[in-house]
Amino acid sequence: MTFCSSFGQTFFLGIFNPFIRQDLNLSHSEFGGIYSIATLVSSLSIIWLGKKIDDFKLRNFAIFVCLSLFFASIFISQLSSLLHLIFALFFLRLFGQGLMSHTSSTAMAKFFNRNRGKALGIAWLGLTFGEGILPGLVILLLNFMIWKKVWIVIATFLFIFVMPLILYLLRDFKDNSEELDQLKVNLNIKNWTRGEVLKDIKFYFLLPAVLCPPFLITGIFINQTFLFESSGWGISYIAPSFTAYAIFTLISLQVSGYLIDRFSAIKVLPFYLLPMIIGFIISYLFQFSLSPVLFFIFIAITNGTANVLITSTWSEMYGTKHLGAIRSVTVALMVFSTSLSPVLFGYLIDDGFNAQKIFLFMVLYAIFANLLFCLKIKSYKPVITA
Numbered sequence: 001m002t003f004c005s006s007f008g009q010t011f012f013l014g015i016f017n018p019f020i021r022q023d024l025n026l027s028h029s030e031f032g033g034i035y036s037i038a039t040l041v042s043s044l045s046i047i048w049l050g051k052k053i054d055d056f057k058l059r060n061f062a063i064f065v066c067l068s069l070f071f072a073s074i075f076i077s078q079l080s081s082l083l084h085l086i087f088a089l090f091f092l093r094l095f096g097q098g099l100m101s102h103t104s105s106t107a108m109a110k111f112f113n114r115n116r117g118k119a120l121g122i123a124w125l126g127l128t129f130g131e132g133i134l135p136g137l138v139i140l141l142l143n144f145m146i147w148k149k150v151w152i153v154i155a156t157f158l159f160i161f162v163m164p165l166i167l168y169l170l171r172d173f174k175d176n177s178e179e180l181d182q183l184k185v186n187l188n189i190k191n192w193t194r195g196e197v198l199k200d201i202k203f204y205f206l207l208p209a210v211l212c213p214p215f216l217i218t219g220i221f222i223n224q225t226f227l228f229e230s231s232g233w234g235i236s237y238i239a240p241s242f243t244a245y246a247i248f249t250l251i252s253l254q255v256s257g258y259l260i261d262r263f264s265a266i267k268v269l270p271f272y273l274l275p276m277i278i279g280f281i282i283s284y285l286f287q288f289s290l291s292p293v294l295f296f297i298f299i300a301i302t303n304g305t306a307n308v309l310i311t312s313t314w315s316e317m318y319g320t321k322h323l324g325a326i327r328s329v330t331v332a333l334m335v336f337s338t339s340l341s342p343v344l345f346g347y348l349i350d351d352g353f354n355a356q357k358i359f360l361f362m363v364l365y366a367i368f369a370n371l372l373f374c375l376k377i378k379s380y381k382p383v384i385t386a
Contacts, residue, residue: 001062001104002123004162006130007069007154008096010218010338013089015138019147024082032222032342034082038089039339043332046098050328051194053106054321059170065103066163069095073155077148093335101127102324102331105311110320114261116312121257124307125250132246190383191319197326205376206313208369209273210330213306215337216276216362217299219345230355231283233292241296248297252304265312266380272309273370276302280363284356316382 006012013035021031053061072091079085104123112119141150197203220227228235259268279298283291314326348358373380 001066001100001166002126003130004066004069004158005096005100005104005127006134007073008092008094008098008100009127009130010097011131011221012134012138013092014222015135016147016150020079020085023079024085026082029346032346034086035089036339036343038086039093039335042090042094042098043335043339045094046102046332046335047328049094049099050102050106050331051325053103053324053328057175058103058107058173059167062103062107062166062170063163065095065099066158066166069100070155070158070163072096073151073158077151077155079148097338098331098335102327105307106324106327109311109315110323116315117257117260117265117308118254119257120308120311121253124253124304127307128246128250128253128304131242131249189319191321192317192326192383193322194325194329197318198329202373202376202379206269206373206380207330207333208365209373210306210310211333211337212273212366212369213276213299213303214334215341216366217303218338219341219362220299222342223345223349226349227355227358228292231292232287237292241292244293245296245300248300249304252301253308256305256308260308260312265309265316266377268305268309269313269380270370270374270377272305273302273366275299275305277363277366277370280359280366284359284363313380317380319382 017031020026021028026034056064068091072088072095075084075091076088079088104126105120108119108123109116138150141153145153192200224238225235228238256268256272275298279295279302282298283295310330311323311327314330315323318326345358348361
């Protein structure tokens with residue numbers, strides 16, 4: 001399911017950007033505005049839909065999400081108007097980027113206790129493989145068919161392969177079960193409700209750091225050509241940079257999973273933004289041939305760690321009984337931040353900001369977010385009920 005979340009991610013939808021604009025005669029800013037609106041509305045929908053994973057059987061919920069993404073793929077393949085595009089992007093962002101990854105992470109975090117970090121690290125390999133494989137595969141398919149037919153291929157893949165696989169893998173799964181030999185780990189931890197979490201002040205001290213990687217990385221990816229050219233790197237460095245990004249995301253998923261299980265998510269938390277901060281500093285201060293590759297390596301380490309760390313942090317702090325409801329809020333805010341990012345970066349670029357100034361703003365935000373939650377770091381621990 002994390003692999004299939006690729007079909008609603010910015011890196012994947014961006015491939016179809018020029019074809020959609022050409023078919024509907026849209027400018028860059030018009031497409032960006034529509035994309036942001038669709039993403040914003042999908043983020044609000046996740047708050048309600050994401051909570052339902054706590055209320056329904058996992059198999060039924062997973063099939064609902066997969067079937068909805070199947071219909072969304074069919075829907076965009078028939079694109080004919082501006083209104084059609086808004087709804088198509090809304091469905092793809094909601095059921096792809098949002099609920100596919102939400103279902104996977106919530107299920108893994110609920111089932112696994114002591115090995116939660118490793119489990120999430122393995123699950124998130126799906127997105128890493130998607131980032132590494134799908135762009136090249138789509139470009140290959142576009143040599144043989146129009147872009148709309150690519151979405152028919154995606155829908156066929158979801159219906160014929162993914163949905164039967166979900167049914168098979170969850171055939172013996174019992175809801176509300178955990179690793180039986182590790183059940184004792186969370187016996188005395190309070191399970192917070194979503195309402196209680198939203199009233200908890202330390203949640204808001206951590207929120208800017210949680211939103212930092214998706215917000216900034218979306219802005220970087222959607223404006224990658226401008227940032228590379230403005231930095232003097234040249235677009236020839238884009239391909240090796242993304243290759244390095246995929247490799248180090250994969251490595252960081254596994255290393256962070258081990259560290260979280262060894263030391264706990266809360267102890268890893270103060271360090272996870274540091275690689276991204278180092279990457280921004282390198283890009284701002286130094287101009288040498290490997291700068292873009294190093295930059296992508298460092299943001300990959302933070303991004304890979306975040307995929308495992310944040311869900312583990314909520315599980316440790318707030319328990320797992322209402323994890324779907326809690327995660328739905330944070331996922332919605334993440335999606336919301338990715339809807340603002342293209343607009344904000346676009347305005348900065350249109351106002352004449354070069355890459356160096358944008359990197360400076362990004363590093364200042366990352367440092368601020370890291371320092372903010374460190375003020376409350378001693379309070380980030382589970383509440384023991386007995």
